[in-house]
Amino acid sequence: MTFAIVETRRIGKVGLRVSELTLGTWGLATGAYGSTDPGDFTRCVKFAIDIGITTFDCAPTWGDGESERLVGEATSDRRDKVVYITRVSAAVSEGDVEGFHRRCEEEVEASLGRLGTDHIDIVLVNHPESDLMDLAGWADGLRALVDAGKVRAWGVSTSRASAARLALLAGPEVLCIPYNLLHSRLLEEISGELTDASCGVIARSPLAYGLLANDWGKYHRFDKGDHRRDRWSPQAFEKRLHQAQSLRFLIQGEVDTMTSAALRYVLAHPVVVTAAVGARTPQQVLSAAKMIGAPPYLPEDDLVEIQQVIAATEG
Numbered sequence: 001m002t003f004a005i006v007e008t009r010r011i012g013k014v015g016l017r018v019s020e021l022t023l024g025t026w027g028l029a030t031g032a033y034g035s036t037d038p039g040d041f042t043r044c045v046k047f048a049i050d051i052g053i054t055t056f057d058c059a060p061t062w063g064d065g066e067s068e069r070l071v072g073e074a075t076s077d078r079r080d081k082v083v084y085i086t087r088v089s090a091a092v093s094e095g096d097v098e099g100f101h102r103r104c105e106e107e108v109e110a111s112l113g114r115l116g117t118d119h120i121d122i123v124l125v126n127h128p129e130s131d132l133m134d135l136a137g138w139a140d141g142l143r144a145l146v147d148a149g150k151v152r153a154w155g156v157s158t159s160r161a162s163a164a165r166l167a168l169l170a171g172p173e174v175l176c177i178p179y180n181l182l183h184s185r186l187l188e189e190i191s192g193e194l195t196d197a198s199c200g201v202i203a204r205s206p207l208a209y210g211l212l213a214n215d216w217g218k219y220h221r222f223d224k225g226d227h228r229r230d231r232w233s234p235q236a237f238e239k240r241l242h243q244a245q246s247l248r249f250l251i252q253g254e255v256d257t258m259t260s261a262a263l264r265y266v267l268a269h270p271v272v273v274t275a276a277v278g279a280r281t282p283q284q285v286l287s288a289a290k291m292i293g294a295p296p297y298l299p300e301d302d303l304v305e306i307q308q309v310i311a312a313t314e315g
Contacts, residue, residue, distance in 0.1 A: 058071050092135065
């Protein structure tokens with residue numbers, strides 16, 4: 001039974017609409033947050049569609065193609081209602097731009113097969129280095145795939161402002177970048193350029209790998225196999241916990257959890273079109289959907305105070 005509670009937003013210049021929440025499938029496909037099975041994956045995807053989450057983020061390398069294959073299988077009967085995001089690798093050899101174009105075409109063809117579709121809605125070049133984007137015509141192959149109807153829109157996934165700026169020169173529809181209450185500097189640095197380029201943002205890590213969705217103490221330890229075990233040193237982890245604690249003033253009225261505050265903060269930014277959440281159970285999917293609310297998401301005074309609080313805890 002469908003009872004949509006998640007709204008959609010227009011992305012880029014092609015008129016494509018994505019749901020405000022995207023289901024990110026990295027954790028589901030790789031076990032990066034703990035073990036899962038194909039049944040968990042399928043249940044999450046089907047339930048997400050039921051509540052209006054139409055957009056699914058995949059990559060060929062996540063679970064050796066499992067993220068694409070399982071998303072395709074779970075949505076095959078509703079292909080016209082969903083948006084697929086996947087990635088192509090960014091490696092380039094000695095300025096071989098034609099080789100990059102061929103590899104993009106080959107990887108897109110392989111992804112089409114795993115997803116079981118004739119087109120991919122959004123293709124992201126995954127973490128390109130400047131030696132790719134310094135090449136004249138590096139994006140021509142992606143535009144050719146759009147012209148051929150195999151891709152509807154293309155963009156770049158990056159964590160660096162320099163790479164984002166180089167990408168914007170080529171005219172992408174979207175950038176996928178980290179953005180959350182504790183990591184906002186990158187987006188703020190380039191927000192004006194994004195607006196000028198009519199380029200939307202897929203905000204990844206909106207909950208800071210779960211740090212904004214859990215009441216962890218500084219002695220919390222992650223299980224073996226959980227990527228967060230190696231991501232943060234004890235000192236870095238304690239600092240982030242302190243920053244998260246300093247933002248608890250956001251919890252008031254209908255914003256009753258830090259998870260709600262975190263998702264609302266991300267969706268309040270005018271260039272963000274969707275927040276990619278890595279929910280691993282239907283219950284987590286529903287919880288996230290219920291917490292986003294509606295515009296204006298957070299009071300303007302709170303948005304200003306957030307920056308002041310984070311700046312004060314950076315030292």
